[in-house]
Amino acid sequence: MIRRLCVIGVGLIGGSLALALRRAGYCGQIVGAGRHAETLERARDLGVIDGYDLDFAQAVGGADMVVLAVPMRAMATVLASIHDHLAPETILTDVGSAKGAVIEAAGAVFGDLPSAFVPGHPVAGTENSGVEAAFPELFQGRRVILTPTPASSPVAIAAVRKMWMAAGATVEEMDAVSHDRILAATSHLPHVVAFALVHALSQMEAESEVLRYAAGGFRDFTRIASSDPVMWRDICLTNAPAILDALDQFQAGLDELIQAISAGDGARIETMFREAKHTRDAFRY
Amino acid sequence: MIRRLCVIGVGLIGGSLALALRRAGYCGQIVGAGRHAETLERARDLGVIDGYDLDFAQAVGGADMVVLAVPMRAMATVLASIHDHLAPETILTDVGSAKGAVIEAAGAVFGDLPSAFVPGHPVAGTENSGVEAAFPELFQGRRVILTPTPASSPVAIAAVRKMWMAAGATVEEMDAVSHDRILAATSHLPHVVAFALVHALSQMEAESEVLRYAAGGFRDFTRIASSDPVMWRDICLTNAPAILDALDQFQAGLDELIQAISAGDGARIETMFREAKHTRDAFRY
Incomplete structure (x- = not known):
């Protein structure tokens, strides 16, 4: 009390x-x-x-x-x-x-x-x-x-x-270091990626035309890009090292996926998607 | 009929x-x-x-x-x-x-x-x-x-x-070309990014430990990573050029954001986040 x-x-x-x-x-x-x-x-x-x-x-x-x-x-x-x-x-x-x-x-x-x-x-x-x-x-x-x-x-x-x-x-x-590392991966990274994704779409030609066709997956995926820009700016500034580490790992995986798509390597693409689905499906609240 | x-x-x-x-x-x-x-x-x-x-x-x-x-x-x-x-x-x-x-x-x-x-x-x-x-x-x-x-x-x-x-x-x-370009941006790109994000998390040490702390934003953001890996592999293979273009634009924005975080450039981070929030908030169903 x-x-x-x-x-x-x-x-x-x-x-x-x-x-x-x-x-x-x-x-x-x-x-x-x-x-x-x-x-x-x-x-x-x-x-x-x-x-x-x-x-x-x-x-x-x-x-x-x-x-x-x-x-x-x-x-x-x-x-x-x-x-x-x-x-x-x-x-x-x-x-x-x-x-x-x-x-x-x-x-x-x-x-x-x-x-x-x-x-x-x-x-x-x-x-x-x-x-x-x-x-x-x-x-x-x-x-x-x-x-x-x-x-x-x-x-x-x-x-x-x-x-x-x-x-x-x-x-x-x-401990604080573990906290900052875990939150960078599970919260800060997704927010930064969502902001970057919506930002990219906003830069594309005929933005409104493009967004008119966005479906439900886009809505859920990008909801967190509606979050407070100032709060998230500050999180990026105050947890920068852990966030940059997480972004680094994300970019490495994304580069691998882009290479697989460029090369038409269906087996590699499918393996990555399966691993991701497995991880996501195992995630329970 | x-x-x-x-x-x-x-x-x-x-x-x-x-x-x-x-x-x-x-x-x-x-x-x-x-x-x-x-x-x-x-x-x-x-x-x-x-x-x-x-x-x-x-x-x-x-x-x-x-x-x-x-x-x-x-x-x-x-x-x-x-x-x-x-x-x-x-x-x-x-x-x-x-x-x-x-x-x-x-x-x-x-x-x-x-x-x-x-x-x-x-x-x-x-x-x-x-x-x-x-x-x-x-x-x-x-x-x-x-x-x-x-x-x-x-x-x-x-x-x-x-x-x-x-x-x-x-x-x-x-026309088919416009369709493929628009869908690459609004649907295929978010799916590929979500798969890559969850894949990155699955590669991180102590994955289960990390995911235990994921909050609601993560759930919504990554829901589409539960999509059918084979279907999405095929989409990547069949719409590769438009998807690679969209990924390219996304990566450019992400690189810019990473540079801003590395440099502690709060003004630049905030501007990008604001633009993203503005775009997302304007998006109505």
């Missing part, structure tokens, strides 16, 4: 967490913080938060849990602005998609990483963003990956774990 | 067409043909066809409409086996995904292209295949593209058009 939760950044993720915890009765007061008063007022009107403070330092006062749900690029700034105002017992976590970068930012701000800091990442989301898109079931049955630092205390880890479980998620732990 | 329809290849597409036409009351007798008696018996048991013949030449006898719904690689063989048995008034169409290759095959078999031959392509499908996956609504509101040859008669074109409209589709006409 959290008495006072402070959510900095009340968008899709922060807002959905607040809604889920409130519905679970796991939270007393929920205070929001952010840069834009209108957004926070809308969040309050929607019943997502009880109140808000535009001053992050004020907002974290008296909170037993602070969740940073701001874009990756804002993490360092927000950490710097709350650094002197966090009580030692206040637990601090975040929802950033790249854990190495968040830990690096925290190290730069705090010097020694605090024992109450437990980085985390809910593997959930939709192509929509903003508090209007928030809903309490977003984390139901989804995975949240915690990447505790060597300094993270067992008490803090347990508190963050319980919060996500109350929101309906399954919680796992791994 | 078709008195006797002959569907050669009673799978997802051929079976769904038979079901749709029967439900629309647009068809008298429906005879199936194919290589495997078990498949055809199942199709008959499912009420998709009234009867079947393993001998294609027999099957087309007395039909006023023959639909070739066999894999692309089988088109030439099937055309050769029915060539001497088609009555001049029997209208012949197909559902192949690459129109240039079908027309080429017909030209090789028939010499002069018959006036009753109207190549076509329903832009519809699911990642499932086989007659068990067939359903009468498959073409409802979907596009069917006819690519008449210079020899196709207006009467034959009108008959094929009416058949697809009875099945619920919207029918359009274009």
Whole structure:
């Protein structure tokens, strides 16, 4: 049970967490913080938060849990602005998609990483963003990956774990490097490829004519290209090495496939397609 | 109204067409043909066809409409086996995904292209295949593209058009080269990329570990990698030039994006993502 939760950044993720915890009765007061008063007022009107403070330092006062749900690029700034105002017992976590970068930012701000800091990442989301898109079931049955630092205390880890479980998620732990590598492959790579694919189509002659004929497969395949460009820009910037590695592997496979198509090598094409289908069919939720 | 329809290849597409036409009351007798008696018996048991013949030449006898719904690689063989048995008034169409290759095959078999031959392509499908996956609504509101040859008669074109409209589709006409270019971009390219992406993941270390963390975006994005490997191999082989062109454009954009990520060029990344999102969001069904 959290008495006072402070959510900095009340968008899709922060807002959905607040809604889920409130519905679970796991939270007393929920205070929001952010840069834009209108957004926070809308969040309050929607019943997502009880109140808000535009001053992050004020907002974290008296909170037993602070969740940073701001874009990756804002993490360092927000950490710097709350650094002197966090009580030692206040637990601090975040929802950033790249854990190495968040830990690096925290190290730069705090010097020694605090024992109450437990980085985390809910593997959930939709192509929509903003508090209007928030809903309490977003984390139901989804995975949240915690990447505790060597300094993270067992008490803090347990508190963050319980919060996500109350929101309906399954919680796992791994190191930040593994997290960043796995997410680069399963989430960042598909997003980058989908953006690149739709971008390529948009560059083709008579784009609208071409897209008029796109079928259902295209819709599903490219839905994630509707995702927030700024958020994904930041993910690309903050998890660049792992994403570039994954892109490298993808390009190697694509080159092989292109060579097979050029050479009319049906056996090679079929083998690659079969392996892909096998992998995809084995993938269950 | 078709008195006797002959569907050669009673799978997802051929079976769904038979079901749709029967439900629309647009068809008298429906005879199936194919290589495997078990498949055809199942199709008959499912009420998709009234009867079947393993001998294609027999099957087309007395039909006023023959639909070739066999894999692309089988088109030439099937055309050769029915060539001497088609009555001049029997209208012949197909559902192949690459129109240039079908027309080429017909030209090789028939010499002069018959006036009753109207190549076509329903832009519809699911990642499932086989007659068990067939359903009468498959073409409802979907596009069917006819690519008449210079020899196709207006009467034959009108008959094929009416058949697809009875099945619920919207029918359009274009030349085969435009068709192959547009489908390469909007359908073949996404499929090849999805296969390559899932293939890359399957090659990564600890595949199962990686895939365990894949989120919803991955599921939607890679659903088409569950498509029939043989069908897609054949599409790659039969529409290779247009697919290679589309892959070339995709790779150019991907290379640009990789360079931007390597260089930490946030502005360039964001511009590409915004353009992609704009294109995708403008895409309505």
